Structure formats: C-alpha cells, structure tokens
Amino acid sequence: MRYSADWWITFAIAIAISVAIAIVVSLVVGRYVRRYRRRAKDAGDDAEGRRRRRLTTVVGLAGGIVVVVAWLMVGLTILREFNVSLGPLVLSAGIAGVALGFGAQTLVRDTISGLFIVLERQYDIGDVVDLETDGGLVSGTVEELSLRITSVRQFDGTLSIVPNGAVHVVRNKTRGWGRAIVDVRVAVSEDTARVRVVLEELLEQLSSEEPFESALRKNPEVLGVVQVTDAAQVIRVVAETEPSRRWEIERDLRERITARIAERGIRVPPVPIQPRGADPGA
Structure with missing residues (x-):
C-alpha cells in the first residue's frame, strides 16, 4: 500500500542508494579532477605538457556532466517513487522555458561560447592567458574551465570568474x-659598439648555462638601439x-646584464624620480 510503513522503508532505501551513488560519484570525480589539475599545473610547454593540460580540461568538463547526471537521477528516483508523471512535467517545463527564455539569453550565450572555447582549443586549464572581457583585461593562469565560466588566477592571487560569453x-x-625582451639603458656618451660586444659576449656565455x-x-x-633620450640610449x-618561461628568462637576463655592465x-644614467605628489601631466 502506498505511503504505508513498508512503502516508506522501500522509498527510503531507494533514495539512500541513489544519494549514496551520487555522493560517491561526486567524490571520485572531484578527486580525479583535482589530480589532473595538479598535473597540469606542473606541466611544461612540450607536447606532453600540452596534452596534460588538454586532458585536464576534458576531464573537468566530462566530470561536471557526470555529477549533474548523477544528481539528476536522484531527482528522477524521487519523482518515480511518488508516481509523478513526467509527461506533464516536461510539458510544463517546456512552457516555462519559453517564458524564461528571454531572461536566460545570457546563460545560453555563455554556454555556447564555452562550447566553442573547448572545441577550438582556445585555452586549457593551466594556460597563461590575457582575456579581454566586458569588464576589462583579465590576465593570469586558467584554473577552471566549464561551459559557463572561466576561472583565472591572477598574478597577485586574485581569482577572477569570467563568464565565457x-x-x-x-x-x-x-x-x-x-x-623575452630586455631594454638596457646606458649613458648617451657610451660607445654603442663596445656595449654590443659586451652584451653579445655575455649572451653567448649564458646560452650554455641553466636556466x-x-x-x-x-x-x-642584441637588436641594437631602439630609443635615444637626452640622458640615455636604450x-x-x-x-x-x-x-611559459619568458618571464623567468627576462628576470635572469636583467640580473646578469646589470652585473656585467657594472x-x-x-655607465648607466640614473632613472628620473618624480617628486611625491607631483602632477604626472605637469
């Protein structure tokens, strides 16, 4: 008999099994997604590193879909146990979907854009990107990519959530x-040819050293002089x-070049220091 003690026991068992399966699926998927993200974070720029980042992106998207399906099955199990007919429910959802369609345009746009980002491989988890968005430029490392949003960890640690649309x-x-681009400022009076010889000698030495x-x-x-001012030539x-190692090489080059020219x-001209509180446009 429906809603009898035996029925409630059967219902509770069915729901408990469905929820347990959904929880296990969520935990397993979450564990694997985190593992792949750690691997992507340590991946290099070779073919294997790119493959790891791509695989992490696909695993994250597929895992999200699996988790949604698992919890959807929990909901369907509850409806089935209460003998709810899905036909009228689907019809009602369709009518409501038409009514809400105009309000869900942004969601649809974000989802479609996310689909093309993944299919076109514009970026993967672990990639360093600059994203021009409606809210301005967002730069950093992609930490998460779903069909709706992209999570970017900026250099200062800020986590920016960007709708794909x-x-x-x-x-x-x-x-x-x-x-890597390094501009070296030396005094105007310095012999450019001599400076070039010193720099080329250093660069030849560094080519066989780590990193x-x-x-x-x-x-x-050495490209040569790209700018001349009253006090310096660049x-x-x-x-x-x-x-991914451009910034590391730029830092190391600056350090080694500064030490060598010293x-x-x-001679290196002093960098002009603007007085505190001065108007930049003055």
Missing part, C-alpha cells in the same frame, strides 16, 4: 613560443623562449 579576445601565452639552455629556443641576440636584447664599467 563576456570574453571577446583571447591571448594565450602558453602556446608556440615566447619572446637559459633548457628554456631558450634560439640564442639571445639597447634591446631579445630571446626566443619556451612560452663589472665592465659601463
């Missing part, structure tokens, strides 16, 4: 190659690197 331009800094040897795709080169040094007695 709000992304207009993607700049992926973890694909192909990167270019440069493993991070460089080509040997660094000489640019560039190096083609593995994409060692060789090359």
Whole structure:
C-alpha cells in the first residue's frame, strides 16, 4: 500500500542508494579532477605538457556532466517513487522555458561560447592567458574551465570568474613560443659598439648555462638601439623562449646584464624620480 510503513522503508532505501551513488560519484570525480589539475599545473610547454593540460580540461568538463547526471537521477528516483508523471512535467517545463527564455539569453550565450572555447582549443586549464572581457583585461593562469565560466588566477592571487560569453579576445601565452625582451639603458656618451660586444659576449656565455639552455629556443641576440633620450640610449636584447618561461628568462637576463655592465664599467644614467605628489601631466 502506498505511503504505508513498508512503502516508506522501500522509498527510503531507494533514495539512500541513489544519494549514496551520487555522493560517491561526486567524490571520485572531484578527486580525479583535482589530480589532473595538479598535473597540469606542473606541466611544461612540450607536447606532453600540452596534452596534460588538454586532458585536464576534458576531464573537468566530462566530470561536471557526470555529477549533474548523477544528481539528476536522484531527482528522477524521487519523482518515480511518488508516481509523478513526467509527461506533464516536461510539458510544463517546456512552457516555462519559453517564458524564461528571454531572461536566460545570457546563460545560453555563455554556454555556447564555452562550447566553442573547448572545441577550438582556445585555452586549457593551466594556460597563461590575457582575456579581454566586458569588464576589462583579465590576465593570469586558467584554473577552471566549464561551459559557463572561466576561472583565472591572477598574478597577485586574485581569482577572477569570467563568464565565457563576456570574453571577446583571447591571448594565450602558453602556446608556440615566447619572446623575452630586455631594454638596457646606458649613458648617451657610451660607445654603442663596445656595449654590443659586451652584451653579445655575455649572451653567448649564458646560452650554455641553466636556466637559459633548457628554456631558450634560439640564442639571445642584441637588436641594437631602439630609443635615444637626452640622458640615455636604450639597447634591446631579445630571446626566443619556451612560452611559459619568458618571464623567468627576462628576470635572469636583467640580473646578469646589470652585473656585467657594472663589472665592465659601463655607465648607466640614473632613472628620473618624480617628486611625491607631483602632477604626472605637469
């Protein structure tokens, strides 16, 4: 008999089993997704690293769908036990969906945009990106990607949640190659040819040392003078690197170049310091 003591016991057992399965699925999926994200975080820029980041993205999306389906089955089990007919429910949901369709345009846009981001491989979990959005530029490492949102961890630790439909331009800094650019300021009176020789000598030495040897795709080169002011001439040094190591190489190059030009007695003009409270436009 429906709603008798035996019926409630059977109902409770069925629901408990469904909920237990959904919880187990959620925990297992969450564990695997976290494991793949840790692997993606430590992945390099080679083919294996890109494969890991791509696999992490796919696992995260598939895992999310599996969890939603598991909990949907819990809801359907409850409805079935109460003998609720799904036909009228689906019809009512369809009518309500039409009424709510205009209000759900943003959700649909975000979901479709997320689908194309994944299919076109615009970026994966672990990639370093610049996203031009409705709210401005968001830069950092992709920590999570779903069909609706992208979570980006910025350099200062801020976690930005960006709706996929709000992304207009993607700049992926973890694909192909990167270019380290270092501008060296020396006094106008310094002999440019001498400075070039000193820099080229240093760059040749660094090409066979770590971290440069493993991070460089080509040997660094001195482009020459790119700017001249009343007090300084700016000489640019560039190096083609593995994409995710561009910033590391820039920092190390600046440090080694600064030490070398000081060692060789090359004069560097002081950087003008603006008085506190001064008007930048004055």
